[in-house]
Structure formats: C-alpha cells, structure tokens
Amino acid sequence: MPHDNAVAENFFNCLKCEFVHFQHFHTRKEAAVAIFRYIEAYSNSIRPYSGLGWIAPNSFEKMLSNASA
Template identity: 50%
Template sequence: MALDNAVAESFFKTLKTELVYHCRFTTRQEARLAVFEYVEIFYNRERRHSALGYLSPCQYEKIYLSNKVAA
C-alpha cells in the first residue's frame, strides 16, 4: 500500500517558505516557539486554505460542527 504524504510535504514547504527561511533562530527554544506560534496562531486561525474553500481551518471546523449539530 502506497501512502500519499503530499499534504504533509505541502505543509512543510509552506512552513519553510513563510517562516523558517525568513528567520535566524539563536536557540532551539526560540525556533520551537516561532513554529508553535506560526501553526497555532497564523496557520490554523488566519491563513486561508484552498482545500477548505479558502477558509481558515478554524472557520472550516466551526462551520462543520454547526452543520453536524443541526443535522
């Protein structure tokens, strides 16, 4: 069985392009904090994703859950 990791590869390309290549981290802790903030604050709450109809993951989840409760 072949596993398709295109989603993961796309995420890490985006992470590197939008964050890592623009920063110079002095410690691992600084890098961890920057990645955490990028993922939890920007990527999940603000960044729009074409696969989700140009909604952020948080917006998409909110709509999904409200539709699930209504059904």
C-alpha cells in the same frame, strides 16, 4: 503510493517559505516556540487553504461543528 505525504509536504513547504526562511533562531527551543506560534496564530486561524474551500482550518472546523449541531 506517491501522494501519501502530499498534504504534509505542502504544509512544511509553506511553513519554510512563509516563515522559517525569514527568521534566525539561536536555539531549538526558540525555533519550536516561534513555529508553534506561527501555526496557532496564523496558519490555523488566518491562512486560507485550497483543500478547505479557501478558508482557514479553525473556521472550517467551526463550520463543520455548527452543521452537525
């Protein structure tokens, strides 16, 4: 199926366009730490996603857990 990786491809495209292309990393470790921070501090907490109704993943997860409680 051609759309199996669409979500992952979109995420990595956004990661590169919004973050990686604006950075210069001296080591792989430095890149890994910076990308982890970007994902945890921005992508999961602040950045809205259309597939989640234009809210951030952490907010969406909290909304789901509140609805099931």
